[in-house]
Amino acid sequence: MNNLKQQKPTLTGQRFKTRKRDEKERFDPTQFQESIVQGLNQTGTDLEAVAKFLDASGAKLDYRRYAETLFDILVAGGMLAPGGTLSDDMTRTEFCLFTAQEDLETMQAYAQVFNKLIRRYKYLEKGFEEEIKKLLLFLKGFTESERNKLAMLTGILLANGNISASILSSLFNENLVKEGVSAAFAVKLFKSWINEKDINSVAGSLRKVGMDNRLMELFPANKRSCEHFSKYFTDAGLKELSDFARNQQSIGARKELQKELQEQMSRGDPLKEIIAFTREEMKKANLSEQAMIGIIWTCVMSSVEWNKKEELVTEQAIKHLKQYSPLLKSFTSQGLSELSLLLKIQEYCYDNIHFMKAFQKIVVLLYKADVLSEEAILKWYSEAHLAKGKSVFLEQMKKFVEWLKNAEEESESDEEEAD
Numbered sequence: 001m002n003n004l005k006q007q008k009p010t011l012t013g014q015r016f017k018t019r020k021r022d023e024k025e026r027f028d029p030t031q032f033q034e035s036i037v038q039g040l041n042q043t044g045t046d047l048e049a050v051a052k053f054l055d056a057s058g059a060k061l062d063y064r065r066y067a068e069t070l071f072d073i074l075v076a077g078g079m080l081a082p083g084g085t086l087s088d089d090m091t092r093t094e095f096c097l098f099t100a101q102e103d104l105e106t107m108q109a110y111a112q113v114f115n116k117l118i119r120r121y122k123y124l125e126k127g128f129e130e131e132i133k134k135l136l137l138f139l140k141g142f143t144e145s146e147r148n149k150l151a152m153l154t155g156i157l158l159a160n161g162n163i164s165a166s167i168l169s170s171l172f173n174e175n176l177v178k179e180g181v182s183a184a185f186a187v188k189l190f191k192s193w194i195n196e197k198d199i200n201s202v203a204g205s206l207r208k209v210g211m212d213n214r215l216m217e218l219f220p221a222n223k224r225s226c227e228h229f230s231k232y233f234t235d236a237g238l239k240e241l242s243d244f245a246r247n248q249q250s251i252g253a254r255k256e257l258q259k260e261l262q263e264q265m266s267r268g269d270p271l272k273e274i275i276a277f278t279r280e281e282m283k284k285a286n287l288s289e290q291a292m293i294g295i296i297w298t299c300v301m302s303s304v305e306w307n308k309k310e311e312l313v314t315e316q317a318i319k320h321l322k323q324y325s326p327l328l329k330s331f332t333s334q335g336l337s338e339l340s341l342l343l344k345i346q347e348y349c350y351d352n353i354h355f356m357k358a359f360q361k362i363v364v365l366l367y368k369a370d371v372l373s374e375e376a377i378l379k380w381y382s383e384a385h386l387a388k389g390k391s392v393f394l395e396q397m398k399k400f401v402e403w404l405k406n407a408e409e410e411s412e413s414d415e416e417e418a419d
Helices: 030-043 047-057 067-076 104-120 124-137 144-160 165-172 174-178 181-196 199-208 226-235 239-267 271-284 289-302 310-330 335-351 353-368 374-384 390-418
Strands: none
Touching: 030 047, 030 067, 047 104, 067 124, 104 124, 104 144, 104 181, 124 144, 124 165, 144 165, 144 181, 144 199, 165 174, 165 181, 165 199, 174 181, 181 199, 181 226, 181 239, 199 239, 226 239, 239 271, 239 289, 271 289, 271 310, 289 310, 289 335, 310 353, 335 353, 335 374, 335 390, 353 374, 353 390, 374 390
């Protein structure tokens, strides 16, 4: 028996025909384009008929393969070359978004065409979003009227949830920003978006994809300030967007300040330095004392690991707050700030179950340390308290409040006698 491995037979000089289905089809959008253009020429400006034509054509034409071509034709009338110009050697149609009337009603009708198409052929969703991103990068290649129509359409599509607000990143392109194209486009876009929904809905969509803190990037670096943003969009009739951006900047500044304060406390920096830093940052961020005391309280209470035992946590809290009472005192020079602090303490003790019994002791400590005045405590007790844990905390404070009232009455009678 031959132990040698039998040599495998080799094929030489023979060619096998590849099955048609295994052949990779060459990318050639010409025929596809001709079919779409012909259909659009027949349907003309009747957008209901356009939607029906696109719905039926999806069964015969390869939308999946030629999605970009399809969207280019619907928007610009033909295939777009890099930069946004129409390819010369291709068939085109005069019936598209760019040749339509420049008004909101027409753009809403076009948005419905895209909406129906994408709902019918779900696989086009991603390609459509990519198309919008691309079109935004090509803005310089379009006329002002074409940009306006695209801006209105994009705003409506964002309002309808057809595309994600992440597409706005294309507007941060350096060349578009430098020439003011991005900001001008954003005005039209946000106007149509807010017209469809409202600023709260817009804000939610922006936050969802982290765009809420990036709107300043619509302007060149030397104009990237809250003041410039606010003036530009307020003058353009978008005050609600200006207010939103200002609020976002304030939230961002608060988060940064809170982070820095927590680091200073954990390092054990001297209180004098912490107070000086906080005053400076409060001025820079244009924060009120009421807002500042809330941030300080949060930082003070999160700078320590609390004991899980209720009987020990009160003692720990008193010791800790005694240390930081000069800091709290520096930012409660107004009655409203004192009330804000009291409400923060109430909220904290309610939300952290181990502190429920510590509320009264914390308030008394801060009263003795001149952080809280009797006026603020009495106002909190009689009318300004929160609903959270109300019955428990009012009961805890009952004796101390009676003592304060008696002390106040005695003080008044002494003054009368002196007179």
